[in-house]
Amino acid sequence: MMNFTSVKDLTNINAWLKKALEIKANPFGFQEFGKNKTLGLIFLNPSLRTRLSTQKAALNLGMNVMVMNLGTEGWSIEMTDGTVMDQGSQEHIKEAAGVISQYCDIIGIRTFAELKNRDEDYSEKVLTKFIQSAKVPVVSLESATLHPLQSFADLITIEEQKKITRPKVVLSWAPHPRALPQAVANSFVEWMKQADVELVITNPVGFDLSPEFTDGVTVLHNQNEALAGANFVYAKNWSSYENYGQTAPNLTDWTISKPKMDLTNNGKFMHCLPVRRNVVVTDEVIDSGNSLVLEQANNRTYAAQTVLLKMLQNVG
Numbered sequence: 001m002m003n004f005t006s007v008k009d010l011t012n013i014n015a016w017l018k019k020a021l022e023i024k025a026n027p028f029g030f031q032e033f034g035k036n037k038t039l040g041l042i043f044l045n046p047s048l049r050t051r052l053s054t055q056k057a058a059l060n061l062g063m064n065v066m067v068m069n070l071g072t073e074g075w076s077i078e079m080t081d082g083t084v085m086d087q088g089s090q091e092h093i094k095e096a097a098g099v100i101s102q103y104c105d106i107i108g109i110r111t112f113a114e115l116k117n118r119d120e121d122y123s124e125k126v127l128t129k130f131i132q133s134a135k136v137p138v139v140s141l142e143s144a145t146l147h148p149l150q151s152f153a154d155l156i157t158i159e160e161q162k163k164i165t166r167p168k169v170v171l172s173w174a175p176h177p178r179a180l181p182q183a184v185a186n187s188f189v190e191w192m193k194q195a196d197v198e199l200v201i202t203n204p205v206g207f208d209l210s211p212e213f214t215d216g217v218t219v220l221h222n223q224n225e226a227l228a229g230a231n232f233v234y235a236k237n238w239s240s241y242e243n244y245g246q247t248a249p250n251l252t253d254w255t256i257s258k259p260k261m262d263l264t265n266n267g268k269f270m271h272c273l274p275v276r277r278n279v280v281v282t283d284e285v286i287d288s289g290n291s292l293v294l295e296q297a298n299n300r301t302y303a304a305q306t307v308l309l310k311m312l313q314n315v316g
């Protein structure tokens with residue numbers, strides 16, 4: 001496997017899931033693969049979980065790790081080819097990626113959607129340019145349209161927690177004060193479509209995700225109807241794909257609350273974090289025994305460790 005940017009980079013999702021659970025049971029059992037190898041983690045946007053869990057995963061594998069907040073601490077990066085660089089940008093992504101490749105055996109990069117130009121975000125302009133200029137395998141730490149390490153951790157969590165073979169998993173839009181990318185939601189859908197689950201998406205009218213992801217999936221604009229009988233409720237805000245970047249913070253009846261969870265089949269609550277309490281989800285729900293948010297964050301380590309191990313072994 002050269003790069004990890006999507007579920008499409010896996011040859012067999014069930015084999016990866018099995019490997020992740022094996023690694024979780026024996027996290028220090030694969031250190032011979034990481035010895036004398038270096039992981040570089042490059043952040044163009046903030047992070048808590050991705051930064052720490054991916055670093056932890058590399059350390060568990062015996063790797064060395066370098067982390068750089070390029071977005072705030074590096075030179076300002078030029079992303080477009082052919083630019084006369086006499087303005088704000090100081091270093092071209094071509095040199096940046098080429099140089100970092102000389103210091104690292106694997107590079108992770110986080111580059112969020114800007115939510116200004118849909119075509120540009122959905123072409124994964126920055127990630128693609130970085131990969132083109134990098135000389136080593138690249139792992140997405142959340143790109144403009146996808147967050148595969150998160151979705152892999154979510155898959156592990158559902159596998160561990162499910163009580164029936166084919167659980168009902170509901171991805172529900174929730175309100176938020178800012179415009180957020182669709183990446184976490186797109187990616188969750190992409191992975192759940194390949195898992196043995198009954199997936200239902202619910203969001204307000206005007207907030208349908210790209211058909212590229214929702215094709216073949218039940219999308220309901222009535223949240224209560226969608227939540228009926230759910231075993232897992234995955235809450236997430238995303239800004240509009242159709243009216244690109246538009247928000248709807250006033251739709252407070254979409255907040256995941258106890259009355260909403262009472263519609264489910266004793267459903268478990270999931271969120272990738274960070275979460276706005278009492279906007280996306282009430283304290284009562286996220287603090288309840290049915291909340292899986294810490295388990296999800298914990299599984300980020302084993303998802304990342306599986307991906308890094310596969311890269312070190314150069315297998316899909």
Ligand SMILES: NCCC[C@H](NC(=O)CCC(=O)O)C(=O)O
Nearest residue numbers: 142178180181183184272273274
């Ligand atoms: N990495 C997980 C989520 C990252 C990002 N959330 C955020 O930016 C939340 C920020 C805020 O709450 O203002 C997103 O939705 O893609």
Ligand SMILES: NC(=O)OP(=O)(O)O
Nearest residue numbers: 047048049050272273
């Ligand atoms: N879930 C997640 O990716 O968290 P961070 O943005 O804190 O890395």
